[in-house]
Amino acid sequence: MVKRSASSEASSPPKRRRRSSTTSLKEVSTLSHAAREYGPQWNDWPAPAPAMEDARSFIRDIVDNKRSVLIVPDKDADGLSAGTLLYRTLIHMKHPPSLISVHHLTKGNNVHSDYERDVMDSSRAEKVVVLDQGSRPGRSLVPPLPDQKGKRVLIIDHHLSDEWPQGSQVLTACRSSPIATAALLTYLLLRDLHEKVHEKEAWRAVVGVIGDLGTTVPKWGTPPWPSELGAVFKKLGSKAFSEAVSGVNAPRRTAEYNVPKAWDIMLDARSPSELASNAFLKLCKLDVADETAKWARTPPRFAKDGRVAVCTVHTGFQIHPVIATRWSGTLGRKSSKLLMVMCANTGFHADGRVSFSCRIASNLRALPEGQQPNLIALLNEYADRIPGFKDRVGGDYARGHKEATGGIIPRAEYDLLLEEMGVPQPGSSTKSEPNVSVSSPSPKKLKSKVIDPKQAGGGLDKFFKVQTKPKVE
Template sequence: MSPKLSTKRALSQIPSPTTMHNTKKPRLAAVSRAGRQDILGEGRWKDWPAPAEDLKAARTFMKQCAERRLPTILVPDKDADGLSSGLILYRTLNGLGLPPESIHVHFIAKGTNVFSASERARLECLAIAISGGGDLDSTSSEVRVIYVDQGSRGGPPLLQPLLDEGRVMVRTMVVDHHQSDDFAEGSQVLTACKSPPICTSSLLTYLMCYPLESSIPEACAWLALLGIFGDLGPSEIKFGDVEGHWPVSEEMLRLGATIKVVKKKALSDSVSLLNAPRRTPEFNVQSAWDALLSADGPTTIINNTELRRLRFRINEEVERCSRAAPQFSKDGCVALLRIDSQFQVHPVVAIRWASRLKGKDLKMIMVVNPSHHPDPNLVSFSCRIPASLRKVAETAQPDLQQLLKDYSAKVDDGFMARVGDDYARGHKQATGGIIPRAEFELLASKGMEVAARAVRRVDEASVDGQRKIKDFFSKG
């Protein structure tokens, strides 16, 4: 029996989200007909999607929040992966018995991150304001904080363990998948970054919450897929593919069955709509959360008129900025595009150009935007590998974080210290940063040795893909 046919038969054993009510959990014996039976937490998947002991500890953390009725703050990232992860946590805590009024959702301000002093201060104020619950004595209380998809780095505690002169005890947990060897002091950590294939935060959260509450496998499957489609695209994971490098398990087959019901296009459209608010100058992430919180599936999001209006604005800005012309580094490894926009479209422009540019030595498409950050002295930049290189084995793909560090070494010995921790963050194949404008110009001129003269400006026909890429860049 061919793997394709047997996988299809195995998928048929998983109830679809529209028929899962009052049905039994699919038996692993049925799943094994796919030709391979993977049980997460056992065998080669013992430490996938994250180390088994960390998964166990994270589940205990969640259960304690609900059992002890502790005020809990969720701090999800602003994109589709972060928002969907946050809602899976919200649904799970609520399903375990923590009432909605005890769950508080906090979004970071534009131009900041969870490691910045201003965000620490905002979260400290919120923790003190909501304290008073829990089972500590009458003079003190406990607050839990869960950071999800916010990136990871070493350093001091994200929040001090004792606030308000010791009257508020704070415990934090980080749920993440971004590359990092170090983590904030005192936080419990659940990370997928050392457990290949590295999953999204939404998939990590879904698999962590999967056994905690009976409604989660069905109710949150589409949310897990939103994050997967947002970060990896619709085709990276072939659910049920026995010859692929992702596991074939009950949980993953359930997700594959859910795709058949909610459809790939609906998921992709929902991702672009949920990402729209955070890309606008107004940065109203709350509107995306509200839309997701009230949705019963992708169709509800697709029909949200406010999100559609915001996406239209984003699309217009992407079209305008995509006409920038690339400059190339001396070694041919970098294509640099400069745009000027208050919208956060530099990652989208980088992805767009990554799908078009090819070159023997090309490893990185970089888009820099000096107008997005509220501080005029800082620039934001985003980097992606050419789409053609995503077809090669992951081990053979360029490590853009390391490439940026290599270029920084050519600037001077003090460059890394000056730019700080907001340089080369994220993933090996999708990175970026926020650094002083003057330092970026040093990186471009001395580190990458980008040619001062740009190729001819790309016209509208080029943006729409009507001309061959080799015709875009004739010097003029």
């Protein structure tokens, strides 16, 4: 559903006017922010300089000509940070709120689905900006309006792709290493369009970076990471940012999937501490934590070649990415063969489709980027052995990043994929990979239960016997 600014009902759109010679929008240097801070060798970071300037021109055109715009952000901390950065920048540039609309995708859908295309087109917005949604080839996300000049759609993204919808203007960070998150890319795109973007909104970029990369990957103050964002991180505190990320991520993980409320809360916030202390986000976090604890001990099953471990859960909560990440840490330290951990959720979609998330084994993250396994290629390797598989599953398979990917496929196709991998079906008896001792991920988060140390080193069936802590009176 397209959501318009609260003020749009009360006022009619102003008449369009052309930019006058006295318009005081700040002109941008020909050098990127990274090049100005670290040298010209970084001029194409976080994205090629020509594409950055073209995207700025797209945004300037919206403001200068008072065009209606639809913002379509992804649902996670990075996507919501990028979207609110754009919204706030437009407001700082005096763009009327009545001309800004926001659309959040429905649960289980992607921006390329026919339903979402129809909703976006029905908004009749002159310009559409899609942030952090991934990409694939095909027809335009929305058709051009009658007599429209220039592109109607701007895609801002960082997911690995060389293919894009027809008729779209694209700004991607996926080929500029180290790959920036969508929020960081958006911040550096907008930073010089108005001084308040840096003064008031820089914290949003940090939330997005931590949401995708954590607190240790970005090396603030070393090329090409902006030192000014490091200063923001230090000033506002690691704890506030970490809690803000977990808070704003929580609503989209619940069965209710109240992403619009998460957006409203983040849009109105003026600091990460406001997100961290928000009561609604805290309640969502508790619900997600309870559901995660319920499924966190689901035993993984290994592929016949030892390269993949798979665990399957059945819940309406979007916790499969969290469980995949946890097991990647636990199993990655114990297996020399393991490349990827997959968590599949057979209960997330009402129509029976299976959502799955894949994460690189944690011990492999320390390798140089060129030596890390490509999980998209690994999934495609298995898929290529199944006749007709890729044609049947379409574009919702193996999308995202090399080290963090996933998909949404029919249950029958998921079963074929497990069969090709040599992974036993849930419910069948199995053993752990030879020479791998498995322990439960993040046991500190499961405070009411502990693993019996006497079971360490046994098979999965024995290992996952749970011992309850005695209550302390």
